[in-house]
Amino acid sequence: MTARFQGTAEYVATDDLTIAVNAAVTLERPLLVKGEPGTGKTELARQVAQALGLRMIEWNIKSTTRAQQGLYEYDAVSRLRDSQLGEERVHDVGNYIKRGKLWQAFDADEKVVLLIDEVDKADIEFPNDLLQELDRMEFHVYETGETIRARHRPIVIITSNNEKELPDAFLRRCFFHYIRFPDEATMRKIVEVHHPGIKNALLTAALTQFYELRETPGLKKKPSTSEVLDWLKLLLAEDLSAEDLKRDGANALPRLHGALLKNEQDVHLFERLAFMARGQR
Missing domain, CATH: 3.40.50.300 (P-loop containing nucleotide triphosphate hydrolases)
Structure with a gap:
């Protein structure tokens, strides 16, 4: 058996x-x-x-x-x-x-x-x-x-x-x-397998941005599990902190966004969102 x-x-x-x-x-x-x-x-x-x-x-x-x-x-x-x-x-x-x-x-x-x-x-x-x-x-x-x-x-x-x-x-x-696409709790387990010991503050900030990005209306291609793992690998390689990931209205794109956004339409979408945010200030 x-x-x-x-x-x-x-x-x-x-x-x-x-x-x-x-x-x-x-x-x-x-x-x-x-x-x-x-x-x-x-x-x-x-x-x-x-x-x-x-x-x-x-x-x-x-x-x-x-x-x-x-x-x-x-x-x-x-x-x-x-x-x-x-x-x-x-x-x-x-x-x-x-x-x-x-x-x-x-x-x-x-x-x-x-x-x-x-x-x-x-x-x-x-x-x-x-x-x-x-x-x-x-x-x-x-x-x-x-x-x-x-x-x-x-x-x-x-x-x-x-x-x-x-x-x-x-x-x-x-x-x-x-x-089904992993929820945040499952994603944390997946990340721990691939990037053991990642700082909780960095992971929380990164996953918050990641899920917000996935839920953005009008996104042509939602980033996948494999892409968030690549993104986290880059964040760790660049020794970035949770503080480094903070965005203001002038820059709606995540740091090293090329790991997450894979076509120009989605990049332009976030650039337009940043432009609109600046106009509302």
């Missing part, structure tokens, strides 16, 4: 997240994890693998990724070229089959964690094209006539940034969890 996931020293897992992970493992269903970019979805898979002592196989999805690539790819062009050159290896079609990430997970000698990262980047048909393979834990290789079956059912974790809707048939087969 696989051990239960309780989080790790490097990853603060909320109660509802650990329940979701363990439920998916018990049901032997893929765990579909959604949430804002930068909330630790990909890192979750790595930490589950570490906590349970399992190897992780990572399949990063791009807009051009096809489901077939997760199974295998047959290189007919190379085989044709070798046949023209009279190569001996041409007689074994297996020499021209490249194993995909699902094949690697199915063929592993031990249970593994399979991460299918950012599934919503691919074509809308991509999730449906994997339904049967993820359900049955097997697929057929037409070129060789063999059927590949999972020796040990992998723990499948699928992440999505919610860029597009996923098919209902796919959703029915998953256990779903949405990682």
Whole structure:
């Protein structure tokens, strides 16, 4: 029986997240994890693998990724070229089959964690094209006539940034969890993992500014957990204090704001807020 996931020293897992992970493992269903970019979805898979002592196989999805690539790819062009050159290896079609990430997970000698990262980047048909393979834990290789079956059912974790809707048939087969953006208490625990011993006054001032910034109306891209960690790293590197973070009406932008604001529209928004504040004085 696989051990239960309780989080790790490097990853603060909320109660509802650990329940979701363990439920998916018990049901032997893929765990579909959604949430804002930068909330630790990909890192979750790595930490589950570490906590349970399992190897992780990572399949990063791009807009051009096809489901077939997760199974295998047959290189007919190379085989044709070798046949023209009279190569001996041409007689074994297996020499021209490249194993995909699902094949690697199915063929592993031990249970593994399979991460299918950012599934919503691919074509809308991509999730449906994997339904049967993820359900049955097997697929057929037409070129060789063999059927590949999972020796040990992998723990499948699928992440999505919610860029597009996923098919209902796919959703029915998953256990779903949405990682909510951390509240301040949870964020303090996360910061302590990454920046142990940070002064409380600095952390309080920084997080107050951070959450105020996130809640600013009209913000195009809200800064994420990973970005606030980067920002705090910079504040510590510059040896800034809580006093240094104080802003006046003339400067609505936080110190080292490039770690938090990632487009010119949001920078201009804060510049306009500062201009309006000056005009009201």
